[in-house]
Amino acid sequence: MMMDDMAAAAEAPAVGGRRIGDVILDLQNISLRFGGVKALTDISFNVREHEIRSIIGPNGAGKSSMLNVINGVYYPQEGRILFRGEERKKMEPHMAATQGIARTFQNIALFKGMSVLDNIMTGRNLKMKCNLLQMALYWGAVQKEEIAHRGKVEEIIDFLEIQSVRKTPVGQLPYGLQKRVELGRALAAEPSLLLLDEPMAGMNVEEKQDMCRFILDVNDQFGTTIVLIEHDMGVVMDISDRVVVLDYGKKIGDGAPDEVRNNEEVIRAYLGTSH
Ligand SMILES: Nc1ncnc2c1ncn2[C@@H]1O[C@H](COP(=O)(O)OP(=O)(O)OP(=O)(O)O)[C@@H](O)[C@H]1O
Numbered sequence: 001m002m003m004d005d006m007a008a009a010a011e012a013p014a015v016g017g018r019r020i021g022d023v024i025l026d027l028q029n030i031s032l033r034f035g036g037v038k039a040l041t042d043i044s045f046n047v048r049e050h051e052i053r054s055i056i057g058p059n060g061a062g063k064s065s066m067l068n069v070i071n072g073v074y075y076p077q078e079g080r081i082l083f084r085g086e087e088r089k090k091m092e093p094h095m096a097a098t099q100g101i102a103r104t105f106q107n108i109a110l111f112k113g114m115s116v117l118d119n120i121m122t123g124r125n126l127k128m129k130c131n132l133l134q135m136a137l138y139w140g141a142v143q144k145e146e147i148a149h150r151g152k153v154e155e156i157i158d159f160l161e162i163q164s165v166r167k168t169p170v171g172q173l174p175y176g177l178q179k180r181v182e183l184g185r186a187l188a189a190e191p192s193l194l195l196l197d198e199p200m201a202g203m204n205v206e207e208k209q210d211m212c213r214f215i216l217d218v219n220d221q222f223g224t225t226i227v228l229i230e231h232d233m234g235v236v237m238d239i240s241d242r243v244v245v246l247d248y249g250k251k252i253g254d255g256a257p258d259e260v261r262n263n264e265e266v267i268r269a270y271l272g273t274s275h
Helices: 003-011 063-070 093-098 116-122 132-137 139-159 175-188 205-221 233-239 257-261 264-270
Strands: 023-034 037-048 052-056 078-083 101-104 193-197 225-229 242-247 250-255
Touching: 023 063, 023 225, 037 063, 037 078, 037 225, 037 242, 037 250, 052 063, 052 205, 052 233, 063 193, 063 225, 093 101, 101 175, 116 139, 116 175, 139 175, 139 205, 175 193, 175 205, 205 225, 205 233, 233 257, 242 257, 242 264, 250 257, 250 264
Parallel strands: 052 225, 052 242, 101 193, 193 225
Antiparallel strands: 023 037, 023 078, 242 250
């Protein structure tokens, strides 16, 4: 092994069978304000390729705001964002999607009257090449493309073990399965960075276990980097490679689950809260 490779290997720990790679997202001194409200103050942390990186903190700590900064929904007043080494200038959410960043939401955002399959298909929109004119002129090509996309969607349906409900309107499914469909829609975009906003909120123990397994499988089998907001500490400590802790918009902890668990400031922030 060359010296450079050895240095890189030392920096990039192997977790399970996975190799954590280079930094792909680097957030430097991010501050975000809404009028007089300081949602985020001088926050820096990074995300490495293939890792599961969790953001935790009490209510109102700034977790969703941080996810929205990563996603390009909010642009911070201060700080730098580097994605794959390139500094990000002002951007729109669809630009994040074209860069390979997908997300799920705290509250399910699916078309309730549409089937599971069609909902997941909406996640392929960006991948579709045919425009309206081509649709009118080259029906054969459009059909071919549609078949390819459906194939991909069927793969995701198999992966998430929801074959039996593929034609069911999403609104008729139990909550846990709806959350799984939402994950499927995000996966349909074949993201390299997947942002999950409380994927286990409101789930029972069994549903949480299933969701944990799927998150780990996505990370493992597709190599997807995952940034996760989650309130369930057991889950966070179990599945994360590294955890960043926010409190009142400030970073109070950052590191491996064990480090964070034993951090005095983190323990103090959580005392007296329901988390
Ligand atoms: N669009 C907005 N306009 C004004 N204030 C906002 C907006 N979004 C968030 N805030 C404020 O920013 C702060 C951080 O909120 P944020 O939703 O990011 O916290 P959170 O950690 O995700 O909380 P929760 O766990 O309750 O979802 C809060 O004081 C919140 O009221």
